[in-house]
Amino acid sequence: MLLYHHTVSAPSRFVRLLLAEYGETPQLVEEMPWARRPEFMQINPAGSVPVLMSEAETGIVGAYAISEYLDETRGPIMRERRLMPGSPLERAEVRRLVDWFLSKAESDATRPIARERVFKLQMTAAEGGGAPDSAVLRAARGNVRQHMRYLGWLAHSRNLLAGDRLTLADLAAGAMVSVLDYLGEIDWGSEPAARDWYQRLKSRPSFRPLLEDRVRRVPPPSHYSDLDF
Amino acid sequence: MLLYHHTVSAPSRFVRLLLAEYGETPQLVEEMPWARRPEFMQINPAGSVPVLMSEAETGIVGAYAISEYLDETRGPIMRERRLMPGSPLERAEVRRLVDWFLSKAESDATRPIARERVFKLQMTAAEGGGAPDSAVLRAARGNVRQHMRYLGWLAHSRNLLAGDRLTLADLAAGAMVSVLDYLGEIDWGSEPAARDWYQRLKSRPSFRPLLEDRVRRVPPPSHYSDLDF
Structure with missing residues (x-):
């Protein structure tokens, strides 16, 4: 398996976590989505990551x-470690949360921050590179606080985000948090329940490769890879 | 069943089409998502539509x-009329297209146009109502042309968007197109294959209620509900 991803893309990190939980070790290829590389556009005309090249050499997009x-191809053999609950209504709740963290939070918080602080460093001037826009950052940071408050509320009311077992919802939220934490954007003091939940999550073996990620010219804060932060 | 929706929300129209194809006639409640009505926020803290109240009185969000x-609860009894193909890779292709039309096109074309031309008429000044922003409209209209070109390419290369059978992909694209067509935003002359595909789609009984929709102060063009436009 081969995964096209970007280091600070939360949806990419979500898929890396999933694959690790399913015991798969894909080859990773970092793609700069804004470059619109012709060979990559052939695989995914949207130009976005993640894209997984499956056994059949077909790109699975997004x-x-x-x-x-x-879940369809690996879930059943995972048995009680399956990352989706069994009942349709519980599955709907997992999907609501995945959508929250990887669509809503992604578009109003995670992606704008990643773009302003990382992508713009990696882009040429013609691609839109340059200094971060402080108004965009300010708005996105306000949204980070709201999403962390909601995550704190979920982590406080439930053992794991969608109930008692680890699901896609935890990995989606974990992927988002890990990007923001790499960039030092999370105020851990204000959300103790979210902090406790994330500490448990980041000690899973599936998280280790993410904690070893480094972006050139953007070092993470020292607590980023510390399991007892 | 009860569905919270908005008339010019493509994801809401997608769910209305689905329910009609599954033979369900939900009670419809139009929700103004920007109003953040407290009773609705209890059901969906994101405040967004669509939300389906299921048999179990639990909100299914998004x-x-x-x-x-x-698909999980009704799909199997639909047999060959099921709106999802049987193989995981074909299902992945349907989901890629649903995501394209209801996330990508929604955020860069459909929702900005609906917001500028309809929501802002329905909002109070405090909620952000007022005149449309012409720069936002211009950018979104450029994206509409791109999405229609891609739709035309798909409709030209395949019988239906994800292959030979009607799937969620057609209904997702149809929901998007119907919102934009209501607002007169589609140049049908330039995409004959998309036009032929949409003409076939809109003569399905599931489309009828959408074609009868009317938004106060925003009448549709005369071809909107014409089956032989």
């Missing part, structure tokens, strides 16, 4: 299609 | 969770 594909 | 829920 976190939604990939996570459902993996 | 087009992604609802469409998968309906």
Whole structure:
């Protein structure tokens, strides 16, 4: 398996976590989505990551299609460690949360921050590179606080985000948090329940490769890879 | 069943089409998402539509969770009329297209146009109502042309968007097109294959209620409800 991803893309990290939980070790290829590389556009005309090249050499495009594909093809043999609950209504709740963290939070918080602080460093001037826009950052940071408050509320009311077992919802939220934490954007003091939940999550073996990620010219804060932060 | 929706929300229209194809006639409640009505926020803290109240009186939130829920609970008895193909890779392709039309096109074309031309008429000044922003409209209209070109390419290369059978992909694209067509935003002359595909789609009985929709102060062009436009 081969995964086209970007280091600070939360949907990409979500799929890396999923694959690790399913015991798969894909080859990783970092793609700069804004570059619109012709060979990559052939595989995904949207130009976005993640894209998983499956056994059949067909590209599976986007976190939604990939996570459902993996659940359909790998889920049943995972038995009680399956990352989706059994009942349709519980599955709907997991999907609501995945959508929250990888669509809503992605578009109003995670992606704008990743774009302003990382992508713009990696882009040429013609591609839109340059200094971060402080108004965009300010708005996105306000949204980060709201999403962390909601995550704190979920982590406080439930053992794991969608109930008692680990599901796609935890990995989606974990992927988002790990990007924001890499960039030092999370105020851990204000959300103790979210902090406790994330500490448990980041000690899973599936998280280790994410904690070893480094972006050139953007070092993470020292607590980023610390399991007892 | 009860569906919270908005008339010019493509994800809401997608769910209305799905329910009609599954033979369900939900009670419809139009929700103004920007109003953040407290009773509605209790059901969906994101404040967004669509939300389907199921048999169990639990809210199923968002087009992604609802469409998968309906496929899981209604799909198997639909047999060969099921709106999802049988193989995981074909299902992945359907989900890629649903995501394209209801996430990508929604955020860069459909929702900005609906917001500028309809929501802002329905909002109070405090809620952000007022005149449309012409720069936002211009950018979104450029994206509409791109999405229609891609739709035309798909409709030209395949009988239906994800292959030979009607799937969620057609209904997702149809929901998007119907919103834009209501607002007179589609140049039908330039995409004959898309036009032929949409003409076939809109003569399905499931489309009839959408073609009867009317928004106060925003009448549709005369071809909107014409089956032989």
